[in-house]
Amino acid sequence: MDALKVLTRSSNIKPKPIATASSRLPSAGKSENPQLFRSADTQSSKKRKRQDSEETVDDSEASDDQTLDFFGAPKRASSSANETVLKRSQRSGEADQESAEDEDTKSMDEAQRRSILKSHKIKVSDLRDLREILAIKLGGKTKSKKIDKMIASMTKKQQKQARQLYPEPLTSFGALRKRYSISKRLEQNIAEQGFRVPTEVQIGSLPILLGGISVSTESDTETHTNPDLMVVAPTGSGKTLAFMIPLIHKVVRHHRENPGKREIFAIIVAPTKELVGQIANEGRKLALGTGVKVTAMRKGMRVVDDQEELEDDTEGEDSSSTESSDDDEEKPDESHDERRRRNVALTKSDILVTTPLVLVNALSAKQKTAVSPLPSVRHLVLDEADVLLDPLFRDQTTAIWKACTNADLQISFWSATMGSSIEEFTKSMIKDRRASLGVSRAAPLIRVVIGLKDTAVPNIRHKLVYASNEQGKLLGLRQLIHPTAPVPSNEPRLRPPFLIFTQTIPRAVALYSELLYDIPVEAGGSSRIAVLHSDLSEKRRSEIMKGFRKGEIWIIVTTDLLARGVDFRGVNGVINYDIPTSSAAYVHRVGRTGRAGREGGVAVTFYTKEDIPYVKSIANMIDISEKLQGRTEDKSVQKWLLDALPDLSKEDRKYLKKHGVKARQASAKLRGDEKLAREARRNRISTKSAYDRRRERRKKEAIMASRKRRAESQSSEN
Numbered sequence: 271m272d273a274l275k276v277l278t279r280s281s282n283i284k285p286k287p288i289a290t291a292s293s294r295l296p297s298a299g300k301s302e303n304p305q306l307f308r309s310a311d312t313q314s315s316k317k318r319k320r321q322d323s324e325e326t327v328d329d330s331e332a333s334d335d336q337t338l339d340f341f342g343a344p345k346r347a348s349s350s351a352n353e354t355v356l357k358r359s360q361r362s363g364e365a366d367q368e369s370a371e372d373e374d375t376k377s378m379d380e381a382q383r384r385s386i387l388k389s390h391k392i393k394v395s396d397l398r399d400l401r402e403i404l405a406i407k408l409g410g411k412t413k414s415k416k417i418d419k420m421i422a423s424m425t426k427k428q429q430k431q432a433r434q435l436y437p438e439p440l441t442s443f444g445a446l447r448k449r450y451s452i453s454k455r456l457e458q459n460i461a462e463q464g465f466r467v468p469t470e471v472q473i474g475s476l477p478i479l480l481g482g483i484s485v486s487t488e489s490d491t492e493t494h495t496n497p498d499l500m501v502v503a504p505t506g507s508g509k510t511l512a513f514m515i516p517l518i519h520k521v522v523r524h525h526r527e528n529p530g531k532r533e534i535f536a537i538i539v540a541p542t543k544e545l546v547g548q549i550a551n552e553g554r555k556l557a558l559g560t561g562v563k564v565t566a567m568r569k570g571m572r573v574v575d576d577q578e579e580l581e582d583d584t585e586g587e588d589s590s591s592t593e594s595s596d597d598d599e600e601k602p603d604e605s606h607d608e609r610r611r612r613n614v615a616l617t618k619s620d621i622l623v624t625t626p627l628v629l630v631n632a633l634s635a636k637q638k639t640a641v642s643p644l645p646s647v648r649h650l651v652l653d654e655a656d657v658l659l660d661p662l663f664r665d666q667t668t669a670i671w672k673a674c675t676n677a678d679l680q681i682s683f684w685s686a687t688m689g690s691s692i693e694e695f696t697k698s699m700i701k702d703r704r705a706s707l708g709v710s711r712a713a714p715l716i717r718v719v720i721g722l723k724d725t726a727v728p729n730i731r732h733k734l735v736y737a738s739n740e741q742g743k744l745l746g747l748r749q750l751i752h753p754t755a756p757v758p759s760n761e762p763r764l765r766p767p768f769l770i771f772t773q774t775i776p777r778a779v780a781l782y783s784e785l786l787y788d789i790p791v792e793a794g795g796s797s798r799i800a801v802l803h804s805d806l807s808e809k810r811r812s813e814i815m816k817g818f819r820k821g822e823i824w825i826i827v828t829t830d831l832l833a834r835g836v837d838f839r840g841v842n843g844v845i846n847y848d849i850p851t852s853s854a855a856y857v858h859r860v861g862r863t864g865r866a867g868r869e870g871g872v873a874v875t876f877y878t879k880e881d882i883p884y885v886k887s888i889a890n891m892i893d894i895s896e897k898l899q900g901r902t903e904d905k906s907v908q909k910w911l912l913d914a915l916p917d918l919s920k921e922d923r924k925y926l927k928k929h930g931v932k933a934r935q936a937s938a939k940l941r942g943d944e945k946l947a948r949e950a951r952r953n954r955i956s957t958k959s960a961y962d963r964r965r966e967r968r969k970k971e972a973i974m975a976s977r978k979r980r981a982e983s984q985s986s987e988n
């Protein structure tokens with residue numbers, strides 16, 4: 271059934287078939303090219319031309335490349351040799367991996383590496399102290415005055431350049447086996463998942479995680495096999511695969527070197543249950559048949575020491591967990607689930623995926639006060655690291671971090687947004703941890719940034735809509751769902767499936783009831799819409815996730831619970847019914863669409879007069895996105911608006927992030943502030959559906975009319 275047709279049924283307008291646009295909808299199918307920045311760089315064309323003359327360029331190959339350019343940048347007449355190397359190897363990934371052998375195994379010189387990294391907007395930096403880096407480069411002492419002076423005279427740009435590294439990029443997935451000897455099975459699993467061309471974050475970080483990185487040290491250039499890594503890459507750009515492939519490869523190697531031994535080798539921490547389930551599923555699919563066991567940690571699971579008696583050895587190698595995909599999330603059969611939980615011996619798992627609290631609880635259950643150590647863990651991955659290190663989760667996350675007492679621990683941080691305070695915090699944490707464990711190994715912290723840090727993906731349309739008040743937002747939302755006038759062709763158009771974000775759980779629930787009967791019965795009616803938040807049972811949460819993934823549910827009304835990491839491939843739109851409370855939250859919420867390079871996603875943000883003090887950072891974010899897209903017409907944010915919107919103080923920004931827009935908070939929080947509480951009541955979304963309200967109104971009207979008739983007839987009788 272055509273969801274669009276049915277949803278727009280109530281209007282008289284026949285939706286025009288927008289042939290090209292609709293075929294490019296995110297939900298239309300597979301992404302043609304998962305990369306965002308390929309050949310997007312036009313600024314460095316001069317440099318490239320110089321290189322072109324030096325290296326052999328196969329122009330015929332370059333010009334027949336039909337893949338999409340997400341920035342819409344004009345195609346250059348010629349392409350650099352390095353890009354050709356990449357294109358050739360990418361195509362070989364699709365057709366014939368063997369022919370790419372040369373590119374996959376040959377080492378590149380620095381010019382080639384620089385050029386490829388640049389054309390994909392990949393920046394790799396050494397985050398050690400700048401003094402240390404310069405001292406090594408100049409052969410001087412870290413504490414010398416000369417270095418102090420030098421740093422003082424350097425511009426920010428020069429300082430950045432001094433940190434920059436140019437490691438070998440990954441030219442194709444074929445290179446994983448040839449260069450880094452990943453197992454055949456893992457290579458097959460990657461191919462079977464349909465991954466043909468590596469995305470930018472994979473091009474940039476897989477070689478570092480698999481082959482290490484060379485940095486200069488006082489004595490020489492040293493290759494660190496396990497550097498700590500901070501990766502900032504756009505939403506939906508394939509970060510999961512980028513940390514999962516190396517973990518699985520390393521566990522396979524560990525098993526080979528230590529036959530019969532299974533211990534928790536890696537821990538992946540993510541902020542929500544939904545994300546944990548998703549990461550574990552992706553991991554299991556990649557680990558299929560490799561003997562690597564990936565477990566999603568649930569409440570009540572135990573962490574068992576290696577020496578401890580295992581209660582249940584019958585599970586077999588990995589039969590039950592590696593084969594399951596979506597089905598393994600939550601079992602409806604509670605008693606079976608309980609039984610499984612009791613018997614799970616976690617030492618039998620290699621890679622543990624968990625939310626912070628569940629693991630901290632499991633680890634402190636044994637020792638009551640402190641968190642028991644996890645010396646076997648070699649790799650700690652923090653997915654959505656900036657949230658995990660935010661005050662809300664910080665204590666739990668650092669407790670896990672500290673519990674990982676292995677001297678060779680490698681930690682990596684992954685997110686689409688990473689504030690500078692988070693960066694500073696991680697640096698000092700790494701230092702403190704080393705000092706407290708007496709670790710002398712000084713593996714550097716390396717940062718990989720894809721594209722422009724902290725911005726939204728470039729392949730979606732943004733729309734910022736002023737709606738005056740709550741009623742206006744509801745009207746605006748209905749107008750998006752069922753347009754009553756033709757939508758101009760240059761306007762973004764919302765099509766299911768989509769997500770609607772609200773500020774609080776009660777607001778999500780209320781909006782859900784309001785919209786419950788908006789979908790015509792012929793189209794599945796209220797079963798097409800669902801509300802998802804953390805007050806629901808685990809079972810219900812996972813049912814909704816499954817329903818949405820299967821296409822049975824078209825609209826989910828939710829809170830920021832679903833703002834991060836969750837990957838629904840075909841989401842066409844994101845509606846910020848209530849404004850996100852930080853620019854990072856905006857980036858993540860809208861990043862639920864436009865995943866893996868898919869085009870056609872739409873992000874609509876409503877704001878009311880209460881939001882005016884808070885909306886500038888979002889307007890800025892949209893403005894940057896539109897500038898990056900090269901959009902000069904149909905811009906959603908005009909300069910006058912940006913100029914008119916007030917700036918928010920740092921304090922207020924903090925408050926907003928923590929509590930949301932005051933006028934929309936649950937009224938319990940506002941006790942004592944009568945004026946605001948009144949405003950909050952006014953802003954409340956009715957919990958009755960529009961349908962129910964209409965019915966009640968009609969009933970009331972009918973009663974009134976009948977009373978009136980009776981009164982009239984009585985008066986005429988008298």
Ligand code: ADP
Binds near residue numbers: 506510511837839
């Ligand atoms: P992120 O964590 O960066 O937000 P995900 O890891 O969730 O992104 O990946 C987003 C989507 O892109 C997933 O559906 C994933 O399967 C897909 N994907 C990842 N890598 C590739 C690739 N190389 N080619 C095609 N699709 C990919």
Ligand code: MG
Binds near residue numbers: 509510653835836
């Ligand atoms: Mg992710």
